[in-house]
Amino acid sequence: MITLHEEIVVPRSVEQCFRYVADFRNAKEWDATATHAQKITDGPVRLGSQFDLTCAVGPGSLRLVYEIEEYQPWHSVVLRGRGRYFDVKDTIVFSERNGGTHIDYTAEFEYRPGLEKIAHRFEAPMRSMGADSLAGLKAALEDNNPNPGTSSDSLRADNWVLPGVAMFSRWGYTRGAKRWKPVSRLMDGVHVVLTGASSGLGLATSIALAEAGAKLTLVIRNPDGIVPLKNHIAAETGRTDITVELADLALMSDVNALTQRLIERDEPIDVLINNAGALFNERLLTDEGLERSFALLLLSPWQLTRGLKPLLANHSTPSRIINVISGGMYTQRLSLKHLIMDEQSYDGPQAYARAKRGLTVLTELWADAWRDDNIVVNAMHPGWADTPGVKSALPTFRRVTQKILRNEQEGADTIIWLARATEADKVTGKLFLDREIRSPYLLKKTIERASEREGLEAFLSETLESVSN
Ligand SMILES: NC(=O)c1ccc[n+]([C@@H]2O[C@H](COP(=O)([O-])OP(=O)(O)OC[C@H]3O[C@@H](n4cnc5c(N)ncnc54)[C@H](OP(=O)(O)O)[C@@H]3O)[C@@H](O)[C@H]2O)c1
Known part of the structure; x- marks a missing residue:
């Protein structure tokens, strides 16, 4: 198993952070690898909601289906992602910190039998991807975008x-x-x-x-x-x-x-x-x-x-x-x-x-x-x-x-x-x-x-x- 752990503090309320993060469609806005994300279950985001994510990996892509396994507004959310090569459990805990929100994010990757050894070779890039993703989440929640323009x-x-x-x-x-x-x-x-x-x-x-x-x-x-x-x-x-x-x-x-x-x-x-x-x-x-x-x-x-x-x-x-x-x-x-x-x-x-x-x-x-x-x-x-x-x-x-x-x-x-x-x-x-x-x-x-x-x-x-x- 490979475990990634990151923490950030953002100047937003706990409720706002929880709502943004628990809606995993938003992962495409902050996750360093996600290129596409959609909700595939009907109804509002809640326990049991599922999301279909496509992540860019090298020259190819990887599909993961996430499901919300634990949903405790505005305290914590646990999602399990299932993909071809691994499962991943994301545990995200929110708490008030100095008028803002502290977000504690743990992602535990469990590889399919036989792939563990190969996977460890990718541990360093995965850690860097985890850090980039949480930096992306911090930027998303800081909501400090440039004014509209034309490319x-x-x-x-x-x-x-x-x-x-x-x-x-x-x-x-x-x-x-x-x-x-x-x-x-x-x-x-x-x-x-x-x-x-x-x-x-x-x-x-x-x-x-x-x-x-x-x-x-x-x-x-x-x-x-x-x-x-x-x-x-x-x-x-x-x-x-x-x-x-x-x-x-x-x-x-x-x-x-x-x-x-x-x-x-x-x-x-x-x-x-x-x-x-x-x-x-x-x-x-x-x-x-x-x-x-x-x-x-x-x-x-x-x-x-x-x-x-x-x-x-x-x-x-x-x-x-x-x-x-x-x-x-x-x-x-x-x-x-x-x-x-x-x-x-x-x-x-x-x-x-x-x-x-x-x-x-x-x-x-x-x-x-x-x-x-x-x-x-x-x-x-x-x-x-x-x-x-x-x-x-x-x-x-x-x-x-x-x-x-x-x-x-x-x-x-x-x-x-x-x-x-x-x-x-x-x-x-x-x-x-x-x-x-x-x-x-x-x-x-x-x-x-x-x-x-x-x-x-x-x-x-x-x-x-x-x-x-
Ligand atoms: N789809 C496109 O590719 C496209 C491209 C350029 C611009 N637009 C513009 O986008 C807007 C939405 O269009 P849409 O493509 O979503 O079409 P739509 O599915 O036909 O929706 C149009 C909406 O306008 C309502 N409407 C029409 N006549 C009305 C009236 N007399 N009083 C009150 N409401 C009325 C319709 O109500 P009912 O259900 O009662 O008819 C419907 O809710 C329009 O302004 C359209 O010109 C669309």
């Missing part, structure tokens, strides 16, 4: 349109993930309002933020969806305290009623995620007479966000607005005259992309205007993710690209990161893909004129007035 690779890719677009695929996610810093901040008590929570990226984000402890107000439009949504989140996370609000966000009357209810509740909002959306191949008017792509994707988030601003403004730490846009907007230039497409010119993907371009511009305008209100406003695009929305609106695209599409969690990753990561409130008015700031333009011809940009909010205001009259 030189991404800058290069954006200069060449095709490589830039290739990053929308699963490959872009995998490539980006290699550079990411740990996200150990918990969100207990952080109030998040998220639209479009019933499926796809919104649902994946809701689950991840519920796991992180956020206080969720989820907006959906179908009353029959409330119970299934609550049950689903409870089964995945153990959280039964989720608030669900109903609104058809393509209708301004519903947007206003939702805003009114939230204002009356008078609960400060720390994070607003404008995620609801759909690509409509067929042009239809809403009951209020508005072209529905424009209504749902641009006018609605504009109206909702302005209405909720009093609940977002002037907190002690910056509130965050996250606008979910689309890479499709790279094809379009903001033009107020062409923002609402008429019957003759209507094209679903174009109407969608123009509205998303509008929301990208709004992100920048709000970021500037609301700096003194301590609100940061950023946009993200998820790349191409396999969601019910893509399945119904873009079946041919989905068929052709299926192998390279991201899954819902991968598509939602940057939304979750913008909501959760400590460093994500250090910049405002930016567009993100895979946790990096990206240019909002891939083509020069899509840069809008200043007059279009400056006139956008007045245009939305006039259009809204036409609905009210």
